[in-house]
Amino acid sequence: MIKFFRQIRQNLLIENKTGRYFKYALGEIILVVIGILIALQINNWNEERKANILENKALLALKNEFNQNIERFHFIMKERDSGQVVLRTYFDIITNDTIPIEKKAQANKGAYFGGNWGAQNTVLNGLVNSGAIDNIKNDSLKILLTSWPNLVQNWNSEEVKLEKLIQKMNDYKRTKIRQGIPKPLNEKKGYIYKETIEQFYSRMALIVNDLEYQNFVASEIQNLHHQSIVGGRLIRNYEQIISALNIELKNRNIN
Template sequence: MIHFFRRIRQKLLTENKISRYLLYAIGEILLVVIGILIALQVNNWNEERKQRAEEIEVLKSVRKGLSDTVAEFQFLNGIRNKVLYGTRGIFEEIDKGEVNKELLDSLMGLTFYRPTFNNKQGAIDLLFTSGKINLIHNDSIREMLLFWPGLIDDMVEEEGYATEMFMEHYYPAAAKYVNVDELIEKVLSTSFFGTEIEEERFSSLTFPNRYEDMFQDREFLNHLRMRATHMRITNGEIEELTLQAHHIIETIDNEIKR
């Protein structure tokens, strides 16, 4: 092809057709420019295709991370509901004015559960540390992901406060009246977490749980009631987070299908 154009130029120069040669030269330059532009456009298309493929992979990773988080939310809310069940049950037994030791042992054991969110947001954290958040072109998705860590932090803060109140107030108040060694054996030797756990007894000593005295202890009852409140607050925050996560996932799905 190069030889072909060269022969044309030589022929025009030999025939002294300067005007036609100039037109030809301009045409050749235009062809070169057009070729360069086409090459650049093809290169841009390839880059856009690569970026789109990477964006989709990032979105899929975020989607999976959110789905895993929602699954953990549901599991932890199940535990909190067990705590609430135990709390309500104890107050119901108090209202009855009767002491059913076996039932109260089980209910008290449920109030000892301490659900905690692991707060591992690998895919979303990576977006910010690696700068890959800029790969996401959908403004709505990007904005929701920017707000997501703050929403998680609010929930974790409330959860941490509930755990602090349990360790510093509720547990000491309850420990005055119950045999913790016995309760732990009953609580952990269940299938609630998916497997049977044979919890070891650390003492052969037995002493009665003093439920009648516990029911007269205003401090214990107040801490028990507040434990239920903390569980309900965190569950409410989790429900809002779950709705937000589902909304982000739905928006991501629509973006991937686009």
């Protein structure tokens, strides 16, 4: 093809048709430019197609990651909210001067799941750290995703506060109640306690009326209450993210 065009140019020069030669040369330049533009466009289409494939995979991976995280978080929130209800009832009992001390000592403080959430944000962190999150075209979704780590950090901070509070409360109780010791290795697992249940309640009677202990319980309720607020914000953000992801995946015909 190049040889064919060269032959035409040479024939025009030999025939001394300079005007036609320049017109032809200009046309050839235009064809070359058009060819380059077409090649660039095709390359852009290919790059965009590759970017869309990567974005689709990222969106699916994000949805799976968020669903796994929130499943455990719902369990934790349910446990903490239930614990708060029990603690409020317990607090009302131990701070009520009309209730006999024996009943206060035997009141059930209750227990709830106090473990960490440990959210896994491997996919999201990878997108943020690599800058690939900028490839997500949905600006609303991008804003929601970038706000998520701060909400998780806020929750983690509340969990640390709760852990420290419970540790302080346990340290306080160790100065008031005789602790048990583990059973020997050749026996079944468990603890040996040197007090009868009556002796235990007798010691608890000295604790429940102590202002320091009551304030520990009040602080625990306050912490759980604040966790409910922070957790509520986190869940709302999650619901918005999942809704945006579902819409985006639906628009892309991805299940």
